[in-house]
Amino acid sequence: MKGWLGSLVLVLALSATSSVWAVEPDELLDDPVLEMRARELSKQLRCVVCQNQDIDSSNAGVARTMRTLLRERLIAGDTDGEIIAFFVGRYGDFVLFRPRLKPATYLLWFGPAVLFAVGIGVVLLTIRRGSIAVLDGTADPLSADEEREFEAILREDKGQRNP
Amino acid sequence: MMKKILLAIPALVAVVLGGFLFWGLNPDRDPNAIPSALISDPVPNFELPPVDGTKTPGLSAAALRSIGEPFLVNVFASWCVPCRAEHAVLTRFVEQDGIRLMGINYMDKPADAANWLDELGNPYERIGSDSEGRVGIEWGISGVPETFVIDGMGIVVYRYVGPIVTPEAQAEIRAALAAAGGQS
Numbered sequence: 299m300k301g302w303l304g305s306l307v308l309v310l311a312l313s314a315t316s317s318v319w320a321v322e323p324d325e326l327l328d329d330p331v332l333e334m335r336a337r338e339l340s341k342q343l344r345c346v347v348c349q350n351q352d353i354d355s356s357n358a359g360v361a362r363t364m365r366t367l368l369r370e371r372l373i374a375g376d377t378d379g380e381i382i383a384f385f386v387g388r389y390g391d392f393v394l395f396r397p398r399l400k401p402a403t404y405l406l407w408f409g410p411a412v413l414f415a416v417g418i419g420v421v422l423l424t425i426r427r428g429s430i431a432v433l434d435g436t437a438d439p440l441s442a443d444e445e446r447e448f449e450a451i452l453r454e455d456k457g458q459r460n461p
Numbered sequence: 462m463m464k465k466i467l468l469a470i471p472a473l474v475a476v477v478l479g480g481f482l483f484w485g486l487n488p489d490r491d492p493n494a495i496p497s498a499l500i501s502d503p504v505p506n507f508e509l510p511p512v513d514g515t516k517t518p519g520l521s522a523a524a525l526r527s528i529g530e531p532f533l534v535n536v537f538a539s540w541c542v543p544c545r546a547e548h549a550v551l552t553r554f555v556e557q558d559g560i561r562l563m564g565i566n567y568m569d570k571p572a573d574a575a576n577w578l579d580e581l582g583n584p585y586e587r588i589g590s591d592s593e594g595r596v597g598i599e600w601g602i603s604g605v606p607e608t609f610v611i612d613g614m615g616i617v618v619y620r621y622v623g624p625i626v627t628p629e630a631q632a633e634i635r636a637a638l639a640a641a642g643g644q645s
Binding site: 346347359360363364367386387388389390392 | 593594598600
């Protein structure tokens, strides 16, 4: 039991380090505040080689160059927006993990909310229609045939329970 | 009337969804392709030294803006295996078709690049040594090889990702050069 737990801890520790430490020590900035901004920004930028990794966790050469450039711009005093714009200007919106809000992405951003609202609307409408019909008596009354069938089913049901 | 509209909704949804899925089935569509942000823009500002150990001059934006006819900028590296395959095609472009070719040596050691060019031949008119890959970022490079078609005014008109080896790829490059006003 103890050995099993130990190996689990080891596996977790190893997988954590391998994903976190793509940033190499020589890249780190001395100023902890700037370094924190660098880490935050590089989590928003896509590595253009590996595509589904951010440049913060990618070991690719391009990602390293992008991280270095990003830190240089931070030191030069660029705002977060200016740095993002720097990369978007070269690679397009593709480098952003969080798609920008613009007419071409309205469907992406608002589509799910609209679908949800429509769904709620349909459900409410159905419920209201049903209950109003019952309350105000506009629901169609049973015909004579239906009434007989209903009685028959009730009798059959009783008969089964008390033979 | 209202009911008829409601009945049409499932059919409409099926057509829209079907159309979208059918578009997704297209074998020519490459979901990994990154659109270039550079097309119809002037070449980015940069200045690169020559590769040490070669006699070919270096490359800069100023040089590319005054060529006066369409030409190619090829990004290559000695460690890149597909570049080796592409090299023969590029050499043929230059020697047989008189196409002008510039090179960016990307994330490479100058000594390795010089050896590579000695071994295979050097079809490049100018080569910039981008050993750190910084200028590659300016060009929006995602890997090597990549080839850009630039017109006589220094405007980027076309980008090809990957080696220009297949007849289709060669035809695309020729078509882009022709469209930019050069020889086909």
